[in-house]
Amino acid sequence: MKRRDVLRLGTSAALGWSATYALKACSRFSSSSSVKLSLEETRGSESASVIGTDAYHFLKDVAKTFSGMTLRLITEDVPSAQVAWELVQKEFIPLTGIKVQWELLPLELVLGRIEQDIARETGIYDIMYCDRDWVGRLANIGIDPRALLENSELQYPNYNFEDFFPSLVANMASYQGRLIAIPYDIPIFIMFYRRDIFEELGLSVPTTMTDYLATAQVINEAKKPQVYGTAGQWKAGHNSLLCNMTAWLWSHGGSFYHADGTPAINDEWAIAGPMAGRFIMRMERQPLMTSGRSLEWNIYWINDNMLLLKP
Secondary structure: OOOHHHHHHHHHHHOOOHHHHHHHHHEEEEOOEEEEHHHHHOOOOOOOOOOHHHHHHHHHHHHHOOOEEEEEEEOOHEEEEEEHHHHHHHHHHHHOOOOEEEEEHHHHHHHHHHHHHHHHOOOOOOOOOOOOHHOOOOOOOOOHHEEEEHHHHOOOOOOOOHOOHHHHHHHHOOOEEEEOOOOOOOHHHHHEEOOHHHHHHHOOOOOHHHHHHOOOOOOOHHHHOOOEEOOOOOOOOOOOOHHHHHHHHHHHOOEOOOOOOOOOOOHHHHHHHHHHHHHHHHOOHHHHHHHOOOOOOOOOOOOOOOOEEEE
């Protein structure tokens, strides 16, 4: 399966808004320039903004019974959420008549707001962002997502929960075998590279983390300080550190826990992974890693001086 197909499946099941529209909206610049495209230019044929589509009729007809209600959301402020919020304003609100209040905040503030809401039993938020680290903590707070998924009257057109990879649902959205949340914003590492420098240095595209480490080292020795071998997510105190560390932990066969639930973070495989991560960290341009509103996603290209990038 091509990655674009995976993205299309993911966005179609994310929050129930137009799959093709959402996919294209994530790349809102023309392929030949940095000119930002309009909503109309990125709208897909299945968009709810297109009169007559199944999505249009669903939001216009089925949701009319909820017109006038207000939904309150809180999520991390990342590009995917910004795209979704734009779609809500352009499609969801006008067609349904449902009001939406969406708080977009840095991840470290989101959990605090949610916990305050829970502790005070104020019920401010209807939809809450549940980071993977919080699934167990919030397991008994919300309603059972399966009840919503099994409600055929509220089934969004072309929505199929089975499009999500079973392993993703089991390991990222469930707790003790019970579905807790709907997958929405999943950090997946993807490698970008500059073909011209690979060709110049006679390098092959790495297919393993060991190859990645070696390739980054070659690039770093040949090109720094104009070009660095790789980039990472190393902001102190930020959740992105966990994302970066687990890439090395898991690729070296390590884990947080053994099958019996006992800690495995200090075994030989778990130690080998972070050690490799520390080694590659020394090949990264550190100042870039200390800026940006959300380090998990917004790592920037500056003067083409980053070669390998794992967002």
